[in-house]
Amino acid sequence: MPDDRIAAALTHWGPRFTAQGVDPNDVARTIAGLERWADWLDAWCALGDLHAGLAREAEARGRRLTAGHAWVRAALAYHFAKFVWLVDLARHDAAEDRAIAALAAAHRCLDPTAERLEIPFDGAHLAATLRRPPGAARPPLVLVVPGLDSTKEEFFWWEQVFLDRGLATLSVDGPGQGETGRRLPLRHDWEAVVAAVLDALADRRDLDLARVGAAGVSLGGYYVPRAAAFEPRIRALAAIGGPLDFGALWDDLPPLTREGFAHHARARDPEEARARAARFDLGPVLGRIRQPFLVVCGQQDRLIPWRHAEEVARRAPRGELVLYPEGNHVCNNIPYKYRPLVADWLSEQLRG
Amino acid sequence: MPDDRIAAALTHWGPRFTAQGVDPNDVARTIAGLERWADWLDAWCALGDLHAGLAREAEARGRRLTAGHAWVRAALAYHFAKFVWLVDLARHDAAEDRAIAALAAAHRCLDPTAERLEIPFDGAHLAATLRRPPGAARPPLVLVVPGLDSTKEEFFWWEQVFLDRGLATLSVDGPGQGETGRRLPLRHDWEAVVAAVLDALADRRDLDLARVGAAGVSLGGYYVPRAAAFEPRIRALAAIGGPLDFGALWDDLPPLTREGFAHHARARDPEEARARAARFDLGPVLGRIRQPFLVVCGQQDRLIPWRHAEEVARRAPRGELVLYPEGNHVCNNIPYKYRPLVADWLSEQLRG
Incomplete structure (x- = not known):
């Protein structure tokens, strides 16, 4: 059973994740088994890491468009890791830094x-x-x-x-x-x-x-x-x-x-x-x-x-x-x- | 409780709907309360009608891009109304005709x-x-x-x-x-x-x-x-x-x-x-x-x-x-x- 804060985050903002571009399967996989609000940030950062990995792999192969889209997904995952999560401010800011860097990489690939x-x-x-x-x-x-x-x-x-x-x-x-x-x-x-x-x-x-x-x-x-x-x-x-x-x-x-x-x-x-x-x-x-x-x-x-x-x-x-x-x-x-x-x-x- | 065929359609093809471009909220709303496979086609056609209505309204206002995207969503909804639904072939074909017409309208708006x-x-x-x-x-x-x-x-x-x-x-x-x-x-x-x-x-x-x-x-x-x-x-x-x-x-x-x-x-x-x-x-x-x-x-x-x-x-x-x-x-x-x-x-x- 997810705790009250996880339940509240999903109730109030669930559709926002997909509206902004998170794959709905990723939302389901990321929250599956999540029980403690304290673990929210790490679960979403892991999703961000997955997409950052896909982005780097695509960039290494010269697949720029694919890389850019993956960087956008990484930025969104790192962002939602911390958007209302203030349990540990150092980790909050670290996730924000990764969101900023991922979006900058997306811009480099997608939008001159x-x-x-x-x-x-x-x-x-x-x-x-x-x-x-x-x-x-x-x-x-x-x-x-x-x-x-x-x-x-x-x-x-x-x-x-x-x-x-x-x-x-x-x-x-x-x-x-x-x-x-x-x-x-x-x-x-x-x-x-x-x-x-x-x-x-x-x-x-x-x-x-x-x-x-x-x-x-x-x-x-x-x-x-x-x-x-x-x-x-x-x-x-x-x-x-x-x-x-x-x-x-x-x-x-x-x-x-x-x-x-x-x-x-x-x-x-x-x-x-x-x-x-x-x-x-x-x-x-x-x-x-x-x-x-x-x-x-x-x-x-x-x-x-x-x-x-x-x-x-x-x-x-x-x-x-x-x-x-x-x-x-x-x-x-x-x-x-x-x-x-x-x-x-x-x-x-x-x-x- | 949805019957076996609804359950099977969702189990085997649920992620396909969103991968092809159906809004995940639309999937949830369309299947909510659906209990009989016989009703599947009408529920998805109603979704198609909703998007066709948005498309016509946007076209009437000269909002071509908005109209085109709505026509794509209409085509997808009419398509998934009948994709594995063969209960009544006349209604199957009528939904298919609407999917074809909706996609033609999308092409007219979006892709010369x-x-x-x-x-x-x-x-x-x-x-x-x-x-x-x-x-x-x-x-x-x-x-x-x-x-x-x-x-x-x-x-x-x-x-x-x-x-x-x-x-x-x-x-x-x-x-x-x-x-x-x-x-x-x-x-x-x-x-x-x-x-x-x-x-x-x-x-x-x-x-x-x-x-x-x-x-x-x-x-x-x-x-x-x-x-x-x-x-x-x-x-x-x-x-x-x-x-x-x-x-x-x-x-x-x-x-x-x-x-x-x-x-x-x-x-x-x-x-x-x-x-x-x-x-x-x-x-x-x-x-x-x-x-x-x-x-x-x-x-x-x-x-x-x-x-x-x-x-x-x-x-x-x-x-x-x-x-x-x-x-x-x-x-x-x-x-x-x-x-x-x-x-x-x-x-x-x-x-x-």
Whole structure:
């Protein structure tokens, strides 16, 4: 019998693994026989090692495409090894390092446009991945924003949905997210993050910075509208499975989520974490979001109640609500519905 | 509780659904609550209708890529509705018609190179799909050969593995397979089928017919080596999960497989089916296969024992065996291992 935390991780995030590109057989094999949360990281790292081994073997034979796909699978496995696993921070960070290295190898094999950016911010830097669609001289750009426990290492195929539609992507690990989170704790005022990112890109001639959109998942569905309320350079935005008021949900969140927030916020105790979470409230700024704003939510979401999405869409001046009755958190159990919708909609808004 | 046939279909072919591109959440939703084999077809057709609806909606909005992907999912759902389901042949054929139409719509949206070919054969014709990789004037060609219950409507993403490596694909429904099977019963002497196909392509300038390979899955792993033994225009071949001697396995095959064979062979009774199956024996022709021959099998294959693959590879003059200890039938529970391997290997053989 898996313990409570394994059961919770599978209940809340199971479909996310496959939506992001983990083979469903790998999910089944990795969790088979897993009983203790303490063992979660090693089981997923073993999966990462398997794919890294396949990648190296393929590279040695000059099979570049095969190698690249295997590196993506390795990055995903190392990422999910630690995404909500904070039992041992040294091992957490070691797995994160392997995810970062694996994704860099994937980019080397698969996407010559991929660039790692380090954007100065608050005395440290934001780590980000920029990718551009082939054949477009000056494509529109979508900022791809993670949530509490996602990072840019999770987004290779999510980025591809935008790239396939002629949109460049910038996946950014903001404060409290992934490798950036080691240097900077999470913060609610994401307009500062987006301003730093867009300032850093301002001189580029290979992106059309008059056509910038943003898409955030989960807590990223708070970050993106928060930033858009203050940042007119965001021309259109989408939030998938994001909250209206994270603090109001605090007591109903799973322990893994509360502990993750406390960790990434560097809170000294649960009360400080709760106080920090209370700042994550879109209510006061919704009226300022004048851009076209797509709000997507699943009515089976057990983390962020869909009533939050409904209220966000109603109160934002140009909010447009898409509710999926069968959708779970971030609608990752119906990826074929929300992913093309968000990318098509952003593409139409930015080109229209 | 699902009945025996539902349980058997899931046990033998469950991973095949996702390997070919069915969303794993869709598999779970479609089989949830399914208890009677008689209801299998309707449940999968309902899934096909869902995706066809998404496709039409996307097309109406000019979202061509989204529409195309939805049409592929519709084709797969209609295909798996009837792949081993022979309870009512009129409904079987109606589902097949919808799979064919859905895949044609997918090609229209996604791949301007895709062509439907109807190749004269034995007083009727073989239906086939030709696709070419973008940017290659005269690419090598891979014949993609189905088995007992697969058809070209199952192969959009399997073809893509070859296309991504610069190889054109021709997926052909031979005698007893898919729509061709309505006109022609299955036959063991597949050299006749391949000869007709290659003769029909002989004048094309957009394919390099001096570099033709072939890959067959399951019973297609019999058809391809059988043809190669007599057809030198096949320069390299791969068999995945194919038998040495299908007749020798007859009594151990699942009822769904024996009934499928009898149906596609137009056998009047089980004894005639068994007699026809006995002709599907590579033993007498293995020594004639002088081409490079990759033999892939999973040691957990419950339909075709891996000892068959071992013997095929040993007795074929240029046989090369790849055994996966964890692989099931056709290794569809490790698609990321066998698929790139087969495509990389064929690409190297045909270009080397």
